[in-house]
Amino acid sequence: MKWTIHARVFVAAVGLVGITSFASLLLILYIHRYPITILPGANRSDESVGREVSAAKGPIKSTNLPICENPFLQPGFVWYNDSQEETQTTWVPFYPNLLEQPYALTTIEPNLEPVDPHTSEGDPYFPTESPPQELLDVAPHQWMQDMVRHYELYNANEGQSSPSPEFHELQNRLLWLRNRRILIVSDSVDRYQSEYICNRLGLELTHSKKGRQTAAWCHIPAWNLTLMNWHIASVSPTRPSWWWIEEMSIVNVEERWTEYYLPTLSDTIGMNGKSPDLILFHTGLWDHTYFIRGPEAQGQNATWSRSLNWRELRFYMQRLRTVITMLRTQFGDDVPIMCRSVTLKKSLLSNVSILNLDRAARFVCNELDIEIMEFGEIITGYFEFYKDMVHIDRGPLSVLWANMIFWNLFRTQGGVEVRGELRKIPSNNTKVVSPADGWNTCHNDFMNAKHY
């Protein structure tokens, strides 16, 4: 009896020591990964302990940074200059330590910033200024700009035997685009975006003979690169009697799959013989309309602004999971998929409940281990760049969309970019790559990354 008690105490003590050591180990690992920095002037109360990724006041760019950092999940801003080429549009991420960099510091008190020379009142004055080069240097690579420049030089050089050094360099940098396939399962918002990529390269989108809202693709011969669009018109499993577009005969994904999608499979599957290199998935605006039109057909007033109810959200979430599962069944569980966050209608006034769907989709995608492409979030409210009530026009934002897509495609091919620096560019020799392997290099980090 006594012995058992001692034994129990012993076991408990060993257990306690074990747990404590394990916890300390975790803490050490954690601290090692995210050095804890006491901010200047702060005392040790919890709120004042800052967590920074790199050593305090270190440069933003350095050789020993972790390779898995997603610039589009950092806070930042869209920078474009009205009088420059749209292709120069860039996402400018704010990395930790930014505020400590010489170019981010104002040497004088804010109230001593330059005063407006147009008045004699000493008014504040902030003349437009491009972000400092140091900040642009750590911005994500502008693939769209490269591709358009390649296209321009190719046309200018046509028939000439000796390409310019610039063209030669672009050609080498873009070799990894060869034979790639991107599948976009979404509505017309993303279809227009892929069309604009096409247009910038002097090409047109091809619509399936089965109709405009079925399948459409852009094949870019320069790299044997294809952007395939499968149009999805909500997650509805049926075509309700009150469906609001008469000429749309097939609504549900299951039927669209066999009628519209499968016939394009040979242009959708890439070098691995089983899947595209990357899938972008989104559906939201159609579902929102679907939830409003139903009650409306029953004689109720369309109240676009009401909160969606639990049954609606449950239905949407379950069906989203079904559709994503269909994609994985078709192309393999490891196919790289991104969910795009919702883009809003041009006026939020009575359509704010679309945000319910965005939250629900984020949840489902996260549960299914799928990363979010934060395009919708980044461009929230940029209504002046819309072409109509729902579509984002060709312009700075479409360049951003393209850069986000190619940044992620680059990953699938084993490319490594760290704070704007192309550390590893996939070569032309890599004829068959596993897009899943490239994707998984940073996938877990990006799943766990904070979304600002």
Ligand SMILES: *[C@@H]1O[C@H](CO)[C@@H](O)[C@H](O)[C@H]1NC(C)=O
């Ligand atoms: C430390 O922080 C606490 C809570 O913010 C504050 O009340 C206290 O005055 C601080 N002490 C010093 C020395 O700054």
Ligand SMILES: *[C@@H]1O[C@H](CO)[C@@H](O)[C@H](O)[C@H]1NC(C)=O
């Ligand atoms: C915008 O671009 C024009 C033309 O290149 C240039 O002159 C101007 O300084 C730029 N403006 C800013 C704010 O960078």
Ligand SMILES: *[C@@H]1O[C@H](CO)[C@@H](O)[C@H](O)[C@H]1NC(C)=O
């Ligand atoms: C173009 O890419 C596809 C998909 O990766 C591949 O199957 C096909 O062989 C490529 N065509 C040429 C001419 O390289």
Ligand SMILES: *[C@@H]1O[C@H](CO)[C@@H](O)[C@H](O)[C@H]1NC(C)=O
């Ligand atoms: C719909 O709205 C109109 C105008 O506000 C109102 O007159 C009508 O009673 C409403 N109908 C229903 C079924 O709520």
Ligand SMILES: *[C@@H]1O[C@H](CO)[C@@H](O)[C@H](O)[C@H]1NC(C)=O
């Ligand atoms: C909300 O969306 C519907 C459907 O697109 C549209 O008819 C309505 O005008 C929108 N409301 C506002 C205020 O934009």
Ligand SMILES: *[C@@H]1O[C@H](CO)[C@@H](O)[C@H](O)[C@H]1NC(C)=O
């Ligand atoms: C890249 O590979 C393709 C297909 O193997 C080949 O036709 C092309 O000449 C290569 N390009 C370069 C620059 O090596």
